[in-house]
Amino acid sequence: MDFFVPLDLREPINQAVDSLVVRYGDRLHVLNDLILQGLLLPLERALRGAPPWVILLVVALLAWRATRRWQVALPLTVACYLIGCFGLWDALMQTLALVLVATVLAVVAGLPLGIVAAHSRRLRAVVLPVLDVMQTLPTFVYLIPAVMLFGLGKVPAILATVVYAICPLVRLTDLGLRQVDPDVQEAAHSFGTTRWQMLLGVQLPLAWPSILAGVNQTVMMALSMVVVASMIGARGLGEEVLAGIQTLDVGRGLQAGLAIVLLAVAIDRITQGFGRVRRPIRDEERRS
Amino acid sequence: MDFFVPLDLREPINQAVDSLVVRYGDRLHVLNDLILQGLLLPLERALRGAPPWVILLVVALLAWRATRRWQVALPLTVACYLIGCFGLWDALMQTLALVLVATVLAVVAGLPLGIVAAHSRRLRAVVLPVLDVMQTLPTFVYLIPAVMLFGLGKVPAILATVVYAICPLVRLTDLGLRQVDPDVQEAAHSFGTTRWQMLLGVQLPLAWPSILAGVNQTVMMALSMVVVASMIGARGLGEEVLAGIQTLDVGRGLQAGLAIVLLAVAIDRITQGFGRVRRPIRDEERRS
Amino acid sequence: MSARIELRHVSKVYGDDPHRALTLLAQGADKHQVLADTGSHVGLYDVSLSIPAGGIYAIMGLSGSGKSTLVRHINRLIDPSAGQVLVDGEDVLGFSAARLRDLRRRRISMVFQHFGLLPHRTVLENVAFGRRVRGESRRNAQAAAQGWLARVGLSGHERDYPDHLSGGMRQRVGLARALASDTDILLMDEPFSALDPLLRDDLQSQLLTLQAELGKTIVFITHDVEEAFRLGQRIALLRDGRLVQEGEPAAVRAAPVDDYVARFVARVSGADVPRSTGSAPG
Amino acid sequence: MSARIELRHVSKVYGDDPHRALTLLAQGADKHQVLADTGSHVGLYDVSLSIPAGGIYAIMGLSGSGKSTLVRHINRLIDPSAGQVLVDGEDVLGFSAARLRDLRRRRISMVFQHFGLLPHRTVLENVAFGRRVRGESRRNAQAAAQGWLARVGLSGHERDYPDHLSGGMRQRVGLARALASDTDILLMDEPFSALDPLLRDDLQSQLLTLQAELGKTIVFITHDVEEAFRLGQRIALLRDGRLVQEGEPAAVRAAPVDDYVARFVARVSGADVPRSTGSAPG
Amino acid sequence: TSPWCQSGKPVKVAGLNWESGELLTELVATVLEQGYGCRVERVPSNTITIENALAQNDIQLVAEEWVGRSEIWNKAAAAGKVKAVGNVIVGATEGWYVPEYVVKGEKTRKIRPAAPQLQAVSDLPKYKQLFRDNEEPDKGRFLNCPSGWTCEGVNSQKLKAYGLTDSYVNFRPGSGAALDAAVASAYQRGQPVLFYYWSPTALMGKYRFIQLTEPAYNEACFKTLTDRNQAKPCGSAAPEAVIQAGVSRVFHDADPVLIDFLGKFNVPLPLLNAALAGMANNPGSAAVQSRRFFATRPDIWRAWVPDDVAQRIAARNTGK
Numbered sequence A, B: 001m002d003f004f005v006p007l008d009l010r011e012p013i014n015q016a017v018d019s020l021v022v023r024y025g026d027r028l029h030v031l032n033d034l035i036l037q038g039l040l041l042p043l044e045r046a047l048r049g050a051p052p053w054v055i056l057l058v059v060a061l062l063a064w065r066a067t068r069r070w071q072v073a074l075p076l077t078v079a080c081y082l083i084g085c086f087g088l089w090d091a092l093m094q095t096l097a098l099v100l101v102a103t104v105l106a107v108v109a110g111l112p113l114g115i116v117a118a119h120s121r122r123l124r125a126v127v128l129p130v131l132d133v134m135q136t137l138p139t140f141v142y143l144i145p146a147v148m149l150f151g152l153g154k155v156p157a158i159l160a161t162v163v164y165a166i167c168p169l170v171r172l173t174d175l176g177l178r179q180v181d182p183d184v185q186e187a188a189h190s191f192g193t194t195r196w197q198m199l200l201g202v203q204l205p206l207a208w209p210s211i212l213a214g215v216n217q218t219v220m221m222a223l224s225m226v227v228v229a230s231m232i233g234a235r236g237l238g239e240e241v242l243a244g245i246q247t248l249d250v251g252r253g254l255q256a257g258l259a260i261v262l263l264a265v266a267i268d269r270i271t272q273g274f275g276r277v278r279r280p281i282r283d284e285e286r287r288s
Numbered sequence C, D: 001m002s003a004r005i006e007l008r009h010v011s012k013v014y015g016d017d018p019h020r021a022l023t024l025l026a027q028g029a030d031k032h033q034v035l036a037d038t039g040s041h042v043g044l045y046d047v048s049l050s051i052p053a054g055g056i057y058a059i060m061g062l063s064g065s066g067k068s069t070l071v072r073h074i075n076r077l078i079d080p081s082a083g084q085v086l087v088d089g090e091d092v093l094g095f096s097a098a099r100l101r102d103l104r105r106r107r108i109s110m111v112f113q114h115f116g117l118l119p120h121r122t123v124l125e126n127v128a129f130g131r132r133v134r135g136e137s138r139r140n141a142q143a144a145a146q147g148w149l150a151r152v153g154l155s156g157h158e159r160d161y162p163d164h165l166s167g168g169m170r171q172r173v174g175l176a177r178a179l180a181s182d183t184d185i186l187l188m189d190e191p192f193s194a195l196d197p198l199l200r201d202d203l204q205s206q207l208l209t210l211q212a213e214l215g216k217t218i219v220f221i222t223h224d225v226e227e228a229f230r231l232g233q234r235i236a237l238l239r240d241g242r243l244v245q246e247g248e249p250a251a252v253r254a255a256p257v258d259d260y261v262a263r264f265v266a267r268v269s270g271a272d273v274p275r276s277t278g279s280a281p282g
Numbered sequence E: 001t002s003p004w005c006q007s008g009k010p011v012k013v014a015g016l017n018w019e020s021g022e023l024l025t026e027l028v029a030t031v032l033e034q035g036y037g038c039r040v041e042r043v044p045s046n047t048i049t050i051e052n053a054l055a056q057n058d059i060q061l062v063a064e065e066w067v068g069r070s071e072i073w074n075k076a077a078a079a080g081k082v083k084a085v086g087n088v089i090v091g092a093t094e095g096w097y098v099p100e101y102v103v104k105g106e107k108t109r110k111i112r113p114a115a116p117q118l119q120a121v122s123d124l125p126k127y128k129q130l131f132r133d134n135e136e137p138d139k140g141r142f143l144n145c146p147s148g149w150t151c152e153g154v155n156s157q158k159l160k161a162y163g164l165t166d167s168y169v170n171f172r173p174g175s176g177a178a179l180d181a182a183v184a185s186a187y188q189r190g191q192p193v194l195f196y197y198w199s200p201t202a203l204m205g206k207y208r209f210i211q212l213t214e215p216a217y218n219e220a221c222f223k224t225l226t227d228r229n230q231a232k233p234c235g236s237a238a239p240e241a242v243i244q245a246g247v248s249r250v251f252h253d254a255d256p257v258l259i260d261f262l263g264k265f266n267v268p269l270p271l272l273n274a275a276l277a278g279m280a281n282n283p284g285s286a287a288v289q290s291r292r293f294f295a296t297r298p299d300i301w302r303a304w305v306p307d308d309v310a311q312r313i314a315a316r317n318t319g320k
């Protein structure tokens, strides 16, 4: 096509990646080691080492504390037990460790980012396009360079998961904060609140439903990355799915896939339960 | 582990899938053909057949109409031109056709679902868990059976994309509708609005920011599925990315990946621009 | 004179377990005890009253005594915990959704204490809302709305949005919106509370004229005793969700049933309240 | 008596291009013309007034005349488009964020026309909010809040949430919240508008006592002319964003500058307004 | 004059996306289009989906099929839904590799040989510290095939057979791309790495690897390796790989003419390796390599097809 002046960035990019690998690869591999030994492996060891009934008990207690409804807590616990019956307990624990770390990191980083975006128009103009890139640049495109830089395994998997899963939380925190009633904020201002008091005492509580929706999406996305993570060598349920697919054993894939879904539901219900404010926001009757 | 009673669903599932394929495979293949011939191919042909400058012009006009700011419209158009320069124009058009169809389907189905979920507690109790499954069940797990049922190609790719991308829209529509000020709804009620008038005249407009955030996430997710789609035979940018990755040609993958990002940004900015209400919601000054 | 609106032993308890609260109330507990014991708020308890057709019916009472709760029962924005509500002799609680809608569209309109304006619509669109809802053309509805905006002194603000208005201006939009609906029954919950005295005088007169000319039935909540005596052809006094006294203003002033009522009406200086009596055809 | 609060040529235009509007106004246009020409709302134009220390200063005026806009300038919730605002002789527009915060925490508190309650906090927490913000312990703050809740008649409702309250109850929560802050300067934007006459009487007396005992400076917006004359040691009248007349009630009544003011003050029946004069130490 | 193409139906060809696959697909497609006047559609996908689609006749042709390497293929072949024809590549290899510098060192990058004695898989236990796995630091890491590939099972059995389960982690990278990335990264950084690999591949052409020796191929032993449940497998090198063209049964039965061509279709290994190396330096140029091949090596491709067909191909390729 004559209309387009031909351009090609492939070679420069490849050379840049190569030289990055040669120059920083070793150091980043060491970093990988540190994160692994310091954070992920101990957690994983604890989860895999504990007797299953202890874990099941913890799940039941957490679910009950979070929701106060045994109609939620009981099925969740039974479902986890069933995963064990499918012979996937060990894989479940590995995936749990990975997803927990990734979700915690995503929330810890995403909430402040969302707050920053809501408070400064200029920063929002920077943050939102970066999120666009993070969410739509195909995971593989940065996963492969990540593998070259960090080595195979869990650490690049976690990084990729965080990059992908953080986006909805940032966006929904931003949205929620910007929808807080300005009259209420004005009243709080009139008492001389610091930014901090305003944020913690007024804005975050009122934006809470949106933020919780963001956390829900983050959990969902972190779990939807489990299979991708196992494509670069993270073990666990994702590997089972992959193996099932590679051999066209739909049953094996689906069984492991359902376990992932269950894990997602469990994490989601528990986080949402802890996040939810108990009081009904408004008397329902009025809305006849 | 003795603690778990061993269970295995693999065989029954596999048999079920097989018998489904045998029984309905042919009919669904025909359906596939129909959707292809009736919807996707004409669109794709039109997009690929049109001279690039026409498409660029349309993009520029749409972006300008949507945002009224040439600071947005101009860079978007230039970026599309650059994708052409990278030699990816044809792939871009193929992906565009796919993503357009998937996004439109997701919005057309997702908005009503969200509305239904917001209005009926019972239906929400059904819809939300289904969304959990749709979003976290690894795509591959249902992609393979889908291929067996529908055949290889664009139609199952679109189905998978819709299944995945619809979720945030449903959730955010539900959230937005449930946050509408009950005082305002009560006032509208007092004039004898029908459900329909209430929905169109009061609830949807007031929930609009949340719904737009949902549309944004849907667009983002549809584009993040492009690579997966090309794993089952949809051509376009995803294929380029895959090929780049398989041959460890990071540059090739990244170049195509960036094109996907750009497409995402363009679709997002245009939809958000058309969706945005022009009037500033509240005088900014009050929030000193 | 026939009763246009009738409440029969209406009680309303806000909360999870109205029956427990009602039992307590029947045993003689008052709303503060009920709140302390059950956590439920008593809105109304055992209120019966009948509002005659054609005329202004004023409702007064302490803050929190259940006035807003009471009027909301008339167009059934609230369902009572117990009791019956009759409009033109028909029990609105038995209405189908369609009949209820029709009642709200053509026969009853309401001014809300908290205005309840639609924030995403202009002032003009807000005022035209009631007519648009019942299917009138945009042109007709807006023409009518325009007229009412002028009468409440808001010409020139047609294209503003509610959040650009002052408190009193918002209240007038809510007022114009109800009036523009042109229904026979008007429920007005403190419609003039945020208005300056000049405007209030003017609107009071307009309301009297309107009522006299068109024979509308108006239920009017106010805290201003003078206003109640000036406008009301009958007056009801609520306290803690119960009806304390009800009757013609003169009668109430002449014979207050208790000290509470006496203190209320003591504030009206005898003669200076002009009245346009003469009840319209029922 | 020294001026506690002073506004110097303050103008406020809501809109994108205040300068164009100000130019028009300087050429003699009024706010309706400015709205029609530029789409900007004029809140205030060229208002200068000085509010003496210790005393109640009443502000009146038609709906939309700029009263709420005016008081918001005093604690700088709004920055003026032109002019200066002085509190205790210092220009608040020059304050750093920290000093402004200190001003709002310890020296000025405000009652909002639309209440501005925090919907996610209980009544008690709402009232304690001001003290909590400036760092008092929860215990102390809630004890003080409890006391003020009792004084506005809301004991027993400590643990309710605002959306379970009636309009007048909400207004009292906002009132208690401002009073509980115990600042020298109180800005009150129609604080009694939703209250019944008995409660209003009671609260007016409390306010007078409070002012007399503690020498607070109170800026009080009201539509009730009797209230203004009963409470105000000085009165200012606004119209369309401009200051029309300002002075002692007696002086204003004796010599209204124009027909508008005359019509306003005509509504007060001469003698029956009790006053507790005697201005406190400035 | 192929009956399939004459009937107007397009030939759907798997759009393989690894280097050799890309090139071979390009060659086949060129012959079909230019020689037989067929309409060729390339359908991109991953291996499993491709094999599955072939079994359903959703696509008709896979230019490079590692016969017998996947369960799907095996099942489909057993059911008679797919057929393998010809010998597309002869002499493909597979096995366990380390980079050459691990044994011999490399002067230009000043890498000293880290394991000069390493020759056979039996030497590996001594070197487990060299190939340390950071997730289980007291073991070495062996990079296996991606999970689910047939070779993954074989290698897992081999680890048992060679007594390496205590000293090495059986690390499954999850995808071919991840394996490639890990190997390439280690090579560029001059780090030791132990992995399973095969040829013809671009990586093999680009870097210098040494294959570790294994016990010679033994059919009985190899059977124990392909059975995952075999507790005590015995060691054996892999048999020579069979790489053929895969076609769907329907296509196979419908078009003897094209099947005849595919039966003769073969590219000599050295030539293929040279082309792959060329592609590695000039990415994405399978089409370029293909055109060069048809322009310069009629000696090879003329043997694939009858003269009239060859004539037509030549006519399209000499002009350029």
Ligand SMILES: Nc1ncnc2c1ncn2[C@@H]1O[C@H](COP(=O)(O)OP(=O)(O)OP(=O)(O)O)[C@@H](O)[C@H]1O
Binding pocket: B283, B286, C163, C164, C165, C166, C167, C168, C169, C194, D014, D015, D041, D042, D043, D061, D062, D063, D064, D065, D066, D067, D068, D069, D070, D113
């Ligand atoms: N946020 C705003 N944006 C735009 N215009 C505003 C805003 N707030 C107030 N105005 C305009 O400023 C003018 C004065 O408003 P203000 O609220 O000060 O009136 P007010 O005297 O308090 O009236 P009321 O007695 O009705 O409360 C009005 O014309 C109003 O439309």
Ligand SMILES: Nc1ncnc2c1ncn2[C@@H]1O[C@H](COP(=O)(O)OP(=O)(O)OP(=O)(O)O)[C@@H](O)[C@H]1O
Binding pocket: A283, A286, C014, C015, C041, C042, C043, C061, C062, C063, C064, C065, C066, C067, C068, C069, C070, C113, D163, D164, D165, D166, D167, D168, D169, D194
């Ligand atoms: N949505 C609600 N949920 C719970 N309690 C409510 C609700 N609305 C009103 N109440 C309670 O019902 C009682 C009566 O309220 P209502 O609003 O009818 O009073 P009112 O007479 O209109 O008072 P005001 O003059 O202050 O507006 C109050 O005690 C209030 O706390």
Ligand SMILES: [Mg+2]
Binding pocket: C067, C068, C069, C113, C189, D166, D167, D168
């Ligand atoms: Mg009320």
Ligand SMILES: [Mg+2]
Binding pocket: C166, C167, C168, D067, D068, D069, D113, D189
């Ligand atoms: Mg005001």
